[in-house]
Amino acid sequence: VPVFDEVVISLKKMNQVIDIDDLGGVMRCEAGCVLETLDERLKEHGLMMPIDLGAKGSCHIGGNVSTAAGGLRYMRYGSMHGNVLGLKAVLPSGEVLDVQNTLRKDNTGYDMKQLFIGAEGTLGIVTEVGLQLATLPKSVQTIFLGAPDWPALCNIFRRARSDLGEILSAAEMIDGEALDLILDIMKERSPVEKRCPYYMLIETNGSNAEADQAKLMEFLAAAEEAGIVADGTIAESGAQAKHIWSMREGCAIAPTSAGHVRWYDISMPSVNMKEMIDLAREAVSVAGFADKAKIIGFGHFGDGNLHINVVTIPEFDAAVVEAVDRFVYGFSRDRGYSVSAEHGIGLQKRGYLTYTKSEATVAHMRKIKDLFDPNGIMNPYKMFAP
Amino acid sequence: VPVFDEVVISLKKMNQVIDIDDLGGVMRCEAGCVLETLDERLKEHGLMMPIDLGAKGSCHIGGNVSTAAGGLRYMRYGSMHGNVLGLKAVLPSGEVLDVQNTLRKDNTGYDMKQLFIGAEGTLGIVTEVGLQLATLPKSVQTIFLGAPDWPALCNIFRRARSDLGEILSAAEMIDGEALDLILDIMKERSPVEKRCPYYMLIETNGSNAEADQAKLMEFLAAAEEAGIVADGTIAESGAQAKHIWSMREGCAIAPTSAGHVRWYDISMPSVNMKEMIDLAREAVSVAGFADKAKIIGFGHFGDGNLHINVVTIPEFDAAVVEAVDRFVYGFSRDRGYSVSAEHGIGLQKRGYLTYTKSEATVAHMRKIKDLFDPNGIMNPYKMFAP
Incomplete structure (x- = not known):
């Protein structure tokens, strides 16, 4: 986002998929590809993107890399630091740093691509990305639970991780007062009848619907018996799953209208x-x-x-x-x-960088910045004061 | 490994676990902790290390980080670049770079820890590590399959990824001539009766033994019907699983006696x-x-x-x-x-670094090296010629 005198460079025409290896489960594409378009394209290969965001219909994969985007599948599929296999970046000197590849493992020298993941464009412009992909799940289940109190909510998660283990793909929390407020703004009904102090949305991604449903039923029965669930519902249709997810998405979107x-x-x-x-x-x-x-x-x-x-x-x-x-x-x-x-840090949190990282660490970051961008021309004002 | 005039620093007395958060599934420990000892310690929390190596009984976690170790659980649990959450490193100046934490997400500035993952100690000495852990699986299944030819082996993997999906934790290949040779050296019998041109060891990690076994049986039946499996066995005891794994481990170890x-x-x-x-x-x-x-x-x-x-x-x-x-x-x-x-690169592959990375990329790596270690005192001779 330009704030002062910056020149904005759009990569939206660099939107080609270079190749997809469906045995290896890897892909190379240009930085301007839209996340959702990539996800759609991968479906026919039985694969999917390892990230999913509310902004998937408009965000570019190059931006996802540059911001080290997290999103809704993070818990299951991990970070961009783990999923990006290679990239090309144009440095401020005009030189191209080419560490593009689709190799899952490559321990040869420093992992230079990592510096560009989450650098917010301050070291160079990412133009191409090599990615490790996820297998498209054959079964997606969504449930919404209310907890009687905070320790119970923590125990719901603990039990879900243990009982649902490998199929657990999201565990999102909504505070009771927050849900009241967004239901009011959205003019919607809660997915569960009982008003609870905390709610959890759980999603599973698996390869076998019958087995996944059986696991979920067992998990729910055990959670109810343990007294950690006050109310709950399992989505029985795509529409119901969507309604449940709209509660979570509403937390981010609905308040802007109020x-x-x-x-x-x-x-x-x-x-x-x-x-x-x-x-x-x-x-x-x-x-x-x-x-x-x-x-x-x-x-x-x-x-x-x-x-x-x-x-x-x-x-x-x-x-x-x-x-x-x-x-x-x-x-x-x-x-x-x-x-x-x-x-990320951007402009808004620039003054708070040292709240999270020590002065000594920030000093080392600045040395990295100076190494790649001695004239400070890449996304100036952001992350550090010029 | 010292080769000329280096001073060797042992961290084996820095072997304390600092803390384990079993709800968050994260841990901090000193760099001299032995991998297997950590794994044992985590069992009581229902957790395990995200990496597993043949050398687990002697290797230190600091070394695993510095070499970006891969190992046997890589396919399922991912790379050190994804699992290391923070670290402390002593720089050649004596300064301590402290980016230790146990936060799963932290997008504040450049991800400095990544430079030390796989740097082979050439930028500084990793002294503390924060790690994301994996959930201890309640069910581990091991099978060994023979394929009639190479395309069949590739299809076994393709089908395993699709049918076993989220529980698939290892898919190891052994070439037929290789197995003949190591069986001969080890004076052992093959896990399967038929001699095949290629073999695959498949392991699953799941939360429910009954469900996992059902999935495996379905997978095997479908693979046999598709004609991609010539012979196969499912381990029915810990001893049999160990025997199957000894084939894979034998590939690395047995030849040294011949x-x-x-x-x-x-x-x-x-x-x-x-x-x-x-x-x-x-x-x-x-x-x-x-x-x-x-x-x-x-x-x-x-x-x-x-x-x-x-x-x-x-x-x-x-x-x-x-x-x-x-x-x-x-x-x-x-x-x-x-x-x-x-x-890694070390000394043996130093001359081959540019076989994988361009001269321009290696030049940038050298700039990073000079930035942290201007006198070239950290693990000299390795990775780059001094």
Whole structure:
């Protein structure tokens, strides 16, 4: 995103798939390919992209690499650092760094491609990507559970990881107050009847629907017997699964229609997410903003990634943003959390980089920046002050 | 391994586990922890290490990180680049680069830890590691199959990936001539009765033994009906599973008792492994070494990682090594394969680094080396000539 005097370069015409090896499960493509288009293309090979995002219809794979995008399949299929096999990047000197390949393993020298994954374009422009792909699951199951309290929610996840193990592909958490608020904004009904303090959306990806359903039923029966589930539903149709997912997606999208939204994206131990949400609400209240700001707490429980969306109703209020920033980032720094799990640093969080990384580490990052981009022309202003 | 005038630093007293978070499935430990000891320790938490190697009883986790070790669980649990969450490294200046953490996601600035993964100690000494762990499987199944020909072997893998999907944890290939040779050296019987041109060892890791066995039976029945399996056996006891694995481990270990062994570790498309083994045998024969050198072709089929062990009987013969080096590395360069999949560059392959990476890329690696280690004191002679 240009903010001052930058030149914007679009790669959208570099949208060709170079090759797909369906035995190896690998692909090479140009950076301007749209994520969803790639996913569609891979279906006929029985494969799928290892990442999935809300923005899949418009985001480019080159951007996914440059931001080290996480998304909804992260828990199961892992990070871009693990899935990108190679890339080409044009350096600010005009030189092309070509470490493109589709080899799953290549231990020859430093893994230079890693520097470009998540560099937000500040070292060069990624123009081609080699990717490890995932097998297209034959069975996808979606369930939505309400937990009677926070420890129960943690135990639902613990049991899901143990009982569903290899088919568990998502475990998303929504806070009860957050669901009330977004249901109100969306004019929708909750997937479960009982109002609970915390909810979890669980998705499985497997190769055999019958076996997966049997596992899910066993898991649910055991969870109910253990008293950790207060209410729950299994999607019995695509439409029902979509409705369940709309709750999770609504957390991110719906609030924008109600007021001004400030997004937070914290990496932290999942067990402490409740504490963070509670304290954020308290901070807003203590600062006297209880009437004009609402907090939506949700996130990728299985990945230790909490999102907090603060909705200022009806419009932007700098004082609210300042109060919440101070609390959320300060608390993250004090606890050793990261101020950005999957959304990078950019301009907004530039001043908070040292909240997560030591001054010494940031100094080394700057040396890397100077090595590749001595004139500071690549995505200037972002990540570090020029 | 010291070769000239190096000082060797042992980290074996830095062997403490710092903490284990069993809800998050993450751990921090010192670099001198032995891999197998960590794995044992994690069992009580229902967790396991994401890597497994033949050398697990003696190798240190710091070394696993510094060499970006691959191993037997790679296909399922992925690379160190994906599983290492943080680390501490002592730089040659004496400064400590502290990017230790246990956060699964952290997109704040360049991912500095990645440079130290696979750097073979040439940038600094890794002293602490934060790791993402795997869930301990409740069911482990092992089968050994013989294929009537190479395309059938490829189809066994294709079908296994599709039918066993999420439980598939290893797909190891052994060439028929290789198995004959190691059975002869080991004085052992093959797990299957029929002598086949290619064999595949398949292992599954799952959460439910009954469901896994049902999936395996279905897979086997379908593979037999498709005519891609000539003979096969499912391990019905731990002892039988161990016997099957001893075939695969024997490929690496047994030849050392028969003569001098030269190891190769090539990253390449699995579909072309047969061609590489055939041509290597031909190269040995054409060079007139058919009587004194035998080739054992095997490897991680699921990861595109071929091992070739050349056994010179009864002792080292420089001419044989030279002939095979020339062929294997030359062929790898011409085809765009990598001359090292999981064993790094070290001293032996230093001259072959540019077979895999362009001169321009190696020049950038040297700049990184100079940035961290301007005096060239860290693991000198290795990777690059001083």
